[in-house]
Amino acid sequence: MSTSQETQPHWSLKQSFAERVESSTHPLTSYLFRLMEVKQSNLCLSADVEHARDLLALADKVGPSIVVLKTHYDLITGWDYHPHTGTGAKLAALARKHGFLIFEDRKFVDIGSTVQKQYTAGTARIVEWAHITNADIHAGEAMVSAMAQAAQKWRERIPYEVKTSVSVGTPVADQFADEEAEDRVEELRKVVTRETSTTTKDTDGRKSSIVSITTVTQTYEPADSPRLVKTISEDDEMVFPGIEEAPLDRGLLILAQMSSKGCLMDGKYTWECVKAARKNKGFVMGYVAQQNLNGITKEALAPGYEDGESTTEEEAQADNFIHMTPGCKLPPPGEEAPQGDGLGQQYNTPDNLVNIKGTDIAIVGRGIITAADPPAEAERYRRKAWKAYQDRRERLA
Numbered sequence: 497m498s499t500s501q502e503t504q505p506h507w508s509l510k511q512s513f514a515e516r517v518e519s520s521t522h523p524l525t526s527y528l529f530r531l532m533e534v535k536q537s538n539l540c541l542s543a544d545v546e547h548a549r550d551l552l553a554l555a556d557k558v559g560p561s562i563v564v565l566k567t568h569y570d571l572i573t574g575w576d577y578h579p580h581t582g583t584g585a586k587l588a589a590l591a592r593k594h595g596f597l598i599f600e601d602r603k604f605v606d607i608g609s610t611v612q613k614q615y616t617a618g619t620a621r622i623v624e625w626a627h628i629t630n631a632d633i634h635a636g637e638a639m640v641s642a643m644a645q646a647a648q649k650w651r652e653r654i655p656y657e658v659k660t661s662v663s664v665g666t667p668v669a670d671q672f673a674d675e676e677a678e679d680r681v682e683e684l685r686k687v688v689t690r691e692t693s694t695t696t697k698d699t700d701g702r703k704s705s706i707v708s709i710t711t712v713t714q715t716y717e718p719a720d721s722p723r724l725v726k727t728i729s730e731d732d733e734m735v736f737p738g739i740e741e742a743p744l745d746r747g748l749l750i751l752a753q754m755s756s757k758g759c760l761m762d763g764k765y766t767w768e769c770v771k772a773a774r775k776n777k778g779f780v781m782g783y784v785a786q787q788n789l790n791g792i793t794k795e796a797l798a799p800g801y802e803d804g805e806s807t808t809e810e811e812a813q814a815d816n817f818i819h820m821t822p823g824c825k826l827p828p829p830g831e832e833a834p835q836g837d838g839l840g841q842q843y844n845t846p847d848n849l850v851n852i853k854g855t856d857i858a859i860v861g862r863g864i865i866t867a868a869d870p871p872a873e874a875e876r877y878r879r880k881a882w883k884a885y886q887d888r889r890e891r892l893a
């Protein structure tokens with residue numbers, strides 16, 4: 497696919513990540529660019545391991561080399577959904593300790609109302625632990641604004657933490673701020689009631705029917721640090737020293753192109769992704785794509801496509817989206833190109849993706865995970881991807 501950038505590279509391809517901080521339109525993108533400079537890393541680990549304990553161990557070991565950790569929570573056995581002590585909360589603690597962002601590769605695609613709930617509610621409550629998620633926008637641009645709305649609504653609630661206290665008395669329903677809080681309190685009430693029942697049985701030795709006299713009250717108190725979950729254990733309080741903690745803003749990557757063979761996402765679809773990104777800059781950080789799309793035109797992506805509306809040259813010039821690219825692997829020793837996985841995955845080297853195709857962050861999964869020494873291999877990928885970024889700047893200077 498030819499791009500307008502082949503003749504005239506977009507300014508964002510020439511600038512350093514540090515220089516791109518200023519013109520970022522999303523606080524999390526600015527933060528990520530700064531983090532990349534601090535850690536000299538443009539590497540994302542795709543942590544597709546079997547069990548939650550493997551995920552946490554891997555994140556802890558590879559954390560120093562990466563700036564983003566990508567998850568598929570739904571392929572992990574033993575994922576603990578507890579909002580404060582579960583896998584998401586533990587990952588968030590590791591992200592603070594090592595300085596990386598969490599990207600849940602959920603590829604949302606549905607009507608706006610459904611994606612809002614899938615993103616913020618249900619068992620996984622993705623918005624609570626994942627700084628970044630992504631969307632396949634085949635359902636239309638409206639789902640992007642719906643997700644932005646849901647993230648904003650969630651964000652507005654954060655300055656106040658829910659403190660739960662338990663005392664003796666009779667519970668009164670209107671003490672609860674909302675339905676969701678009530679559900680959580682109901683859960684807690686059951687636990688406390690069970691404990692009361694056990695105690696009563698133990699002391700009088702009879703089978704008894706217990707009338708609960710437990711009251712659970714909730715108050716909202718201002719949170720004094722930018723995080724959701726305060727404490728899991730002492731070890732979880734460690735914070736990466738090179739930069740402040742990540743902002744609480746949430747960001748979206750639009751899935752504009754895929755690495756898989758025979759992918760049906762054509763130029764028209766990718767062009768619609770570019771338009772959706774330009775329309776939703778407050779929430780969209782960038783793309784999951786196989787090439788750089790900043791400044792790209794309709795003619796370059798979908799010549800002759802009559803979409804009825806277009807973006808302006810000015811809007812295209814202002815693009816400063818971040819590009820993350822999966823399908824990345826180094827060739828085995830003695831070979832020039834990496835082989836596919838036999839299941840449709842196609843691989844490119846970090847140099848081809850970051851230097852030649854102009855993407856920013858290389859996403860690597862099995863290339864690291866299946867290595868004999870994953871932390872050492874992650875370091876090798878970090879060095880290669882960073883060199884590819886430096887080579888790009890030198891080439892286009």
Ligand code: BMP
Pocket residue numbers: 542544568601753754755756784822823824841859860861862863
């Ligand atoms: P691996 O490096 O092991 O092939 O893993 C690639 C990861 O990136 C997988 O989690 C996959 O779901 C994801 N991915 C991809 O491979 N290609 C895409 O176009 C988009 C993806 O999210």
